[in-house]
Amino acid sequence: MAEQEGSKAMTIYIVACFALAMVALIGYKFTNEKRDVLATDYIASAARYADINVYSLNIGDYYYKRSQGLINAPDRSAMARTHEKLRGIAEKHRILETDNRFNVTPARAEPKKAGKERYLEYKCRAVLDNVTMTEWQAFIEDTLAETGKYAVVLSINLERKQRTFNRIEISKGTDFTQWKVTIELVWFGPEAAK
C-alpha cells in the first residue's frame, strides 16, 4: 500500500510553510528596509515641510517688501555709488571733506582670476583724519550696515595722531585723542559687468 495521503499532505504543508516563511522573511527584509527609509523620510519630510513654511514666509515677505518699495535689492549701480554712500555717512557724523577730515576714492575695478574663473574686484578706500574714537566707531558701524550686503572690509588702519604717552587724558574719561582711520572696502562682480 502507498504512503497515506495525510503524510504527503504533511510534507507538502511543512515545505510550503517553510517556503512561504522564507518568502515572507525576504519580503520582510525588503519591506523593513523600505520602512526604515520611509520612516526617516517621513520625519525628514515633516521637518522639511516645517522649514518650507518658514522659507516661504521669509521669501514671500522679502518679495512683498520689494514690491512695496520698502527694501531695495543692491544692484550694480548702487554698488558703483558706494563712495557716495560713504561720503553721506561721514557728512551725517559731521566729518566733512571741506575740513580735510574725510577723503574717499570711487571704486576701482581690477580684473582677478580664481582658478578658471575670471571676475572683477572693486575697491573703495575712505580716509578719516583728525577724528575721535567715537566718530570713527560710528562711521564704521554705519558703513558696515550700508555696504555689508555686498562688500567686505579689506583693511582697517587705526592710527593715533598723538603717539606720546598721555595717560592722564585717557584716564579722565574724555575722548580728545585724534585718530587717522583708513578703511578699504572690496566687492566683486562678474567680468561681464565691466
Added chain:
Amino acid sequence: MAIAVYIEYPRISAIEVSGSARKPRVKRVWVGTLAEARNEDGTPVADRQGHLNAQVAAFLKDNKIPHQKLFLLVGPEGMRYRDIHLAFADKRQIERVLPFQVEGLIPNMPIEDLTLGYNILREEPDGAHLLVHAAEKDYVRSRIAALEEAGWGVEGSDSHLSGTLNLGMLHTEFSAEKSPALWLDFAGTIATVGEVHKGKLFAARVFLSPYLAGASGGTAGAEAAKEAARQAQADAEARAREFQGSTESVKLPSSESVNIGEQEVADRIRHMSRDELLKFLSRVAIEARRTILMSNPEEEPQRLIVSGLGGAGEQIATLLGNELGISECKSIDLMQTVNAGKDGKPEVDLPDAGEMSYLAGVAIKGLGRDYTHINFRYGDLAPGTLFDYAKTPLAFTATLALLFSGILFLMSWTHARQYERGISELRDRDQGPEFLFKKAFAHTAKLKAEDKMSAEDFAKLPKYTVIEEDPTQEIINTHKALQNHQKFLMGETSDNYLRPLPADQIMVEVFKALGAAGPSYDFALIQLNVQPTSVTIDFVSSLTETQKERDKMVRDKLLAPELKDVAEYDRILASLRALTLTQTKWFDGEPRPDTPGRPVEGPEGRQVRPAKITLLLKKPQPKPATTPTPGGAK
C-alpha cells in the same frame, strides 16, 4: 540473512534464515517466554506497552539476536481476511478504493484501526479477485514499538498467511508443472485451504481448525484436550457469527493461538473419538469445497496436499481425499523446504510450535522471496526516517515560522504603507509644499511687471516641479529650492571669488583680546592696522603699574584674578596668543612681538614701554567652484 519475530502470549519466537531467495535455509531459532501482563498479586499491569517492551528487549538481548533485516509476523489473532472482487486489476486503483471496500466488509472495526495488504488471486476480464489481509494496527504498532524500543529496526510486517504462502509455494509439490492441487495447511489451531495451479495460488481461505483448538502444551491429556477443543470450537463459531454469517474470516480469541506444533496436533488427532474425527474431516472438507466453489477453477484439483499435521498427515490426507473424492493425496512438511538435512533429517532442530512455518515464510521475505508483496508498515506505521520523526515538530516550527515571518512582514508592510501615506498627505495637503512655494514667489510677477526685477532674474527664479510618484523627492526639491533661494537672498554666494578675511571682524576680536588682558591706567593704543596679510598692534604698556592697582582691577572685575601678578605687557601678549589659538580660521601662528622700545616717562613719574606685536593672517583660499545661483554676487 533475515529474521522474523512473532510475539504473542505465552511465547516470543524468532527465526533466522540465510541463503538465497530460491534456496533459503533456517539458520537459528529462538523461543522465549512472554510473561502475562499481570502484577504479582494478579492484577493487570497498568503499563501494558512498557511490560511488552521490557519482555521483548530482554528476549532480544538475552538471545543476542543479531541486528539484521527483521520482520514482524502478525499472527491469526491480529488478522482478518476478506475475499473481494473488484472491477479492475490496476494496482493504483485498487489501493485507492481498497479501504472503502474493506470498510463495508469489516463493519465492527473502524477502517482507521486496520492496516491493509492484498494479493491478487485471479485476474479476469471483468476485474480481479483479491485476498485482503487486514491487520489490527494496535497489534502491529505495539510490537513494532517494543522491537524499536529495544533497538532493533523493523524492516516490515506481514501476515501469517503470507508466510504460509511464501514458504509453501517454494515446495516442489506446488511447482508449475504439477497438476492442480488442493492445499490444506494446519498450523496449530489455524488451517488454511488453498487451490494451487501452475505454481500460482488461485484461492485461499483461513479458518479455525475444528476440534484441534484447545489447551496448548504437549502434556495436556486427551480428555482435557477434547474439552478445550470443544470450548474453542464454540468460541470460534460464536466469533464467526459476529460476522453475520460471513465465514470468510476467522479471528481467534487472543488466548488461542498457533502455539501448538505438529506433534501436539498429531497427538490430538490420535486422541480424537471417531465421531470427532468425522466431524473434523467433514468441517475441513466443507471449507475445502467452498474454496473450490468460490474459485470456480477451469480444472478441478487432482491432488490433495496436506501440510502441518506431522505424523498424522498421511492418515488425515487419505481420509480427506476420500471425503473430497480426490485419489492422489499426500502429506508434506513445509519446513523441509528450508530445513532439510542431507539424510532427510532436519538440519536445525525446531521446537514443536505452530508458528515456525509462518516465521520461516515471513523471514525469507528478507532474502527476496515475497509471494504476496505485503508489508503492513506504511502510512502511520511506516518505518520512521529522521524526517518522519521530525515531521510533527517541523510542522509546528514551520507554522510558527510562517506566522512569525508573516506577522513581521505584514507589520513592516503596514508601517511602510502608513509612512508612504503620511508623506503623500504632507505633499497633498491644502497648504502643502506647492502652495507654500507659489506663495513665496507670489509677488515676483508684480516686481517684474513694475521693472523692479529684470527678466533675467525673473527667469532664474526656481520653478516648482510636481513628481507625482515620489512625494518625498518633491518635498526635498521644494525644500532645497526655497532654502537655496533664501540663502541667496541673505547674501550667501556661490561664486568662486577670492574674498579677503573680514578686517572689521578681526579688528573687533583684537579689541576684545586687549580688553581681556586688563589694560592698566598707563596703557595706550597707538595703532591698530588690519591688513589682508597681517595685523599690527602698536601700544604702550605700563612699567610702573603697582600691585595695589592690579588688585583694585581684580576687585572691579577688570582683570582676571589669575592675572593679578602678571605684568601688563605679558598679559597682553598672552591674551593675543589665546586669540590666535582660538581663531585659527584667521590667524596663522602665534603673535610675533617686536623688541620693546626704551621706557618713556610720563606725568607723575609713571613709565611706559612702547611695544609692537604682529599677528600673521592666513591667506584666503578660493572656494571650490559651484553652480552659480541666480543673481550672482551681491
